[in-house]
Amino acid sequence: MISSSALNELSKALGAAEVHATDYNRTGSHLDVTVAGDGLRAAAQTLQGRGFFLEDLTAVDHRTHREVVYRFNLYQGPCRVTIRAKADEADAVDTISDLYPLANWMERECHEFLGVTFTGHPDPRRLLLPEDSDFHPLRKDFVVPQEALAPEYHQD
Amino acid sequence: MSSEEKLVRSVEPVVRLAVLEDILSLPRASSLMVLTFGLACCAIEMMAAGVNKFDWGRFGVIPRSTPRQADLMIVAGTISRKMAPTIVTLWEQMAAPKWVLAMGNCAISGGPFADKEQYAIVNGADEIVPVDVYVPGCPPRPEGLIQGILALQDKITGGQRNNLLRRFDRLGGQKRDFVERIKRIE
Amino acid sequence: MSITDTSNVNIRSIETDRKISRGLSEQSFWLNLGPQHPATHGVLRILVRMDGERVVEAEPVIGYIHRGHERMGETRGYAQFFPNNSRMDYLGALTYNHGYCEAVEKLAGIEVPRRAVFIRTITSEFNRLSSHLLWLGAYLMDLGAFTPFIYIWEERELINDLLNHVTGSRLTYSYNRFGGVHKDIDDQFITGARAFIKRMRKRFKMYNRLVTGNVIFQARAKGVGAIPKQRAQAYGLTGPCLRACGVEYDIRKKEPYAVYSEVDFDIPTGQNGDAFDRYMVRFLEMEQSLRIIEQCLNRLPNGPYINDQAPRDLAPDPGEVFFAFESPRGQVNIFIKSDGTRIPYRMHWKNPSYTNLSILAELMRGQFIADVISIMGSFDLIIPEIDK
Numbered sequence: 001m002i003s004s005s006a007l008n009e010l011s012k013a014l015g016a017a018e019v020h021a022t023d024y025n026r027t028g029s030h031l032d033v034t035v036a037g038d039g040l041r042a043a044a045q046t047l048q049g050r051g052f053f054l055e056d057l058t059a060v061d062h063r064t065h066r067e068v069v070y071r072f073n074l075y076q077g078p079c080r081v082t083i084r085a086k087a088d089e090a091d092a093v094d095t096i097s098d099l100y101p102l103a104n105w106m107e108r109e110c111h112e113f114l115g116v117t118f119t120g121h122p123d124p125r126r127l128l129l130p131e132d133s134d135f136h137p138l139r140k141d142f143v144v145p146q147e148a149l150a151p152e153y154h155q156d
Numbered sequence: 157m158s159s160e161e162k163l164v165r166s167v168e169p170v171v172r173l174a175v176l177e178d179i180l181s182l183p184r185a186s187s188l189m190v191l192t193f194g195l196a197c198c199a200i201e202m203m204a205a206g207v208n209k210f211d212w213g214r215f216g217v218i219p220r221s222t223p224r225q226a227d228l229m230i231v232a233g234t235i236s237r238k239m240a241p242t243i244v245t246l247w248e249q250m251a252a253p254k255w256v257l258a259m260g261n262c263a264i265s266g267g268p269f270a271d272k273e274q275y276a277i278v279n280g281a282d283e284i285v286p287v288d289v290y291v292p293g294c295p296p297r298p299e300g301l302i303q304g305i306l307a308l309q310d311k312i313t314g315g316q317r318n319n320l321l322r323r324f325d326r327l328g329g330q331k332r333d334f335v336e337r338i339k340r341i342e
Numbered sequence: 343m344s345i346t347d348t349s350n351v352n353i354r355s356i357e358t359d360r361k362i363s364r365g366l367s368e369q370s371f372w373l374n375l376g377p378q379h380p381a382t383h384g385v386l387r388i389l390v391r392m393d394g395e396r397v398v399e400a401e402p403v404i405g406y407i408h409r410g411h412e413r414m415g416e417t418r419g420y421a422q423f424f425p426n427n428s429r430m431d432y433l434g435a436l437t438y439n440h441g442y443c444e445a446v447e448k449l450a451g452i453e454v455p456r457r458a459v460f461i462r463t464i465t466s467e468f469n470r471l472s473s474h475l476l477w478l479g480a481y482l483m484d485l486g487a488f489t490p491f492i493y494i495w496e497e498r499e500l501i502n503d504l505l506n507h508v509t510g511s512r513l514t515y516s517y518n519r520f521g522g523v524h525k526d527i528d529d530q531f532i533t534g535a536r537a538f539i540k541r542m543r544k545r546f547k548m549y550n551r552l553v554t555g556n557v558i559f560q561a562r563a564k565g566v567g568a569i570p571k572q573r574a575q576a577y578g579l580t581g582p583c584l585r586a587c588g589v590e591y592d593i594r595k596k597e598p599y600a601v602y603s604e605v606d607f608d609i610p611t612g613q614n615g616d617a618f619d620r621y622m623v624r625f626l627e628m629e630q631s632l633r634i635i636e637q638c639l640n641r642l643p644n645g646p647y648i649n650d651q652a653p654r655d656l657a658p659d660p661g662e663v664f665f666a667f668e669s670p671r672g673q674v675n676i677f678i679k680s681d682g683t684r685i686p687y688r689m690h691w692k693n694p695s696y697t698n699l700s701i702l703a704e705l706m707r708g709q710f711i712a713d714v715i716s717i718m719g720s721f722d723l724i725i726p727e728i729d730k
Contacts, residue, residue, distance in 0.1 A: 234409055
């Protein structure tokens with residue numbers, strides 16, 4: 001388990017807007033970092049320099065805005081850092097796919113399901129949905145398109 | 157000609173041979189070459205139906221990987237909207253006479269994934285290909301799949317085939333004691 | 343140079359490009375691997391650009407079994423989501439059940455009695471064993487060896503009998519409940535499990551003799567698809583694919599849940615990260631699973647098998663939880679955000695085959711197409727868990 005002094009040192013190194021230690025036993029994460037704007041790439045670069053790997057990348061639709069949640073972890077021992085980046089009005093967040101190769105696919109998936117654009121992503125095509133889909137299924141205001149709905153659920 | 161009629165015409169043979177057809181139906185049913193089209197979980201039970209404990213080979217079923225050499229397509233698993241054109245292509249690549257067996261609830265009607273919030277699946281194989289036999293279950297037991305194959309054989313031969321094996325008892329009539337079974341096959 | 347037609351009835355070429363050197367014209371063609379394979383891997387499509395027998399570039403195309411699990415998690419209650427997690431990874435269904443229950447119990451603060459925790463561990467390890475067994479048979483069948491495929495089904499059917507007796511299903515189990523398990527294990531299960539362990543240990547010797555030393559298998563697996571350790575770590579691989587590169591990372595040891603901190607087991611690792619090492623890691627993991635089951639059976643406490651106070655229809659307090667557990671393929675991450683209602687606000691799963699597949703494009707470059715089949719088989723991919 002990671003010591004609190006190491007966590008403190010990591011928090012200082014990240015130097016982001018809000019860093020606070022969370023209860024690992026309750027939430028599963030050691031540090032919770034909220035970044036804004038360019039802070040995301042800086043934090044991701046700091047973590048990469050310390051040997052963290054990208055564990056998870058997803059977004060949450062808060063109805064008024066989207067928030068992208070990143071999880072980083074160390075192979076040597078559980079030290080989970082959660083980074084939250086609020087997408088701006090155009091639903092855009094910087095990409096980290098050049099730093100972490102796994103982010104390439106994960107950002108594509110995040111884009112097609114929640115509509116978050118990752119500026120600078122080399123290949124923003126659909127990953128899981130058919131190539132010609134234009135809807136974002138995990139948005140809270142998503143309504144199943146008529147042609148995709150089974151006949152018995154059609155509102156006739 | 158409507159598309160439905162076109163579909164039916166594409167499956168019907170051009171030349172019908174009267175009594176010879178009845179005679180030919182017996183070898184067709186007894187040696188079904190199956191295109192094992194495992195999409196999801198049902199694929200594992202289909203594999204289980206093919207190997208040593210359940211063994212569909214006793215009924216003449218041989219798995220083939222290519223649709224050009226198959227006459228039965230077992231749609232085992234959920235059909236997603238991205239996959240549906242592929243299934244139709246595979247079905248068209250099979251040569252007549254051909255049959256389709258929909259295995260599992262997903263291939264019959266969408267299964268546990270069919271609800272009003274579902275955007276990604278096709279509710280059943282019969283929306284895209286004509287299905288002959290439906291085998292329910294999630295996943296169906298391998299014996300269930302074999303019963304479906306035997307039902308198809310009856311459908312092909314018109315019931316001429318007096319299939320004594322359809323009366324097999326799932327539990328075999330004896331008590332299920334797997335400790336004994338493990339020790340016996342040691 | 344005149345352009346000659348390259349149509350070949352077996353290959354659907356969607357693009358051909360020309361490379362002219364020394365007066366000869368060479369061309370590469372695009373080959374479609376899938377989405378219809380022999381049924382072992384599922385619906386994965388890999389577009390490969392080939393130069394003769396060598397792969398120049400590869401791109402996996404996924405989404406052919408996308409069923410919308412995450413949306414289903416956000417539109418139905420916590421308990422109603424149970425069938426979904428077994429169908430995400432149907433070979434490791436009990437491990438997914440287990441992980442999902444642990445995640446929700448962490449979120450809602452539900453206690454689980456000791457006996458139930460042991461039962462969960464035993465059944466999860468049986469599931470891990472049967473998943474690795476099927477992988478073994480399927481991988482060797484891809485390489486052309488039919489015998490191990492038939493042999494492993496014997497073991498799998500015995501495990502299925504045991505688990506069927508206790509859970510009621512053969513493949514897609516929904517055995518765990520919030521607060522425990524659905525049904526208690528009885529003496530018949532315990533006797534059967536002990537007899538199975540004894541039998542399996544003898545069978546491992548047989549599999550070792552049959553497979554590990556086989557010259558053809560070694561030629562097709564040794565040195566094939568070696569993943570450098572740095573690349574594996576950069577991609578965030580987990581599970582046997584990573585352990586074959588020499589990194590000892592297993593959630594059961596790093597972030598123990600259930601009774602994994604109380605039982606004694608090793609984490610096998612490889613050195614080269616090639617297909618043979620991935621095979622050896624999984625083979626040795628099977629033996630470790632037997633060890634865990636045996637220890638759990640010896641220490642099984644008496645007591646209730648479910649917490650009766652746990653509510654059936656949960657509405658946990660608002661909050662978030664992140665839980666990681668080890669399925670037979672690697673680390674699974676569950677992220678659940680609750681807003682206080684009976685339906686989760688956000689449920690996200692990240693499955694190990696997703697990560698493992700992402701490195702495949704890079705790994706396949708320059709390989710022979712036959713080695714590509716060997717690499718794909720050694721990765722142990724389950725496509726529905728990639729596509730959710």
